[in-house]
């Protein structure tokens with residue numbers, strides 16, 4: 001019995017060392033692994049009177065954020081009836097976020113400069 005307990009204790013010790021080594025390895029490997037598996041970009045930049053990218057594909061449930069990098073105010077207004085989303089005018093440096101839970105194609109434009117258009121494709 002005593003020998004068995006001794007072996008069990010040794011095994012546990014070896015296992016905990018192995019686990020600690022594995023944890024350390026995982027921790028060390030984690031940053032590049034996470035960077036490589038970063039969630040796809042869900043940001044649309046507004047710059048020089050255009051939405052970039054003009055068409056963005058995201059998974060259902062994603063939140064898309066528009067960032068206004070222009071010195072002009074812009075809006076993000078869904079081009080659909082009924083309207084699914086509409087932002088207030090965004091000043092320079094301001095953001096607007098919208099979560100897309102249902103798959104579909106969502107066209108939008110800037111109500112101040114209607115020639116500015118973009119599309120969010122939700123899959």
Ligand SMILES: [Cu+2]
Nearest residue numbers: 074110112113
């Ligand atoms: Cu605009």
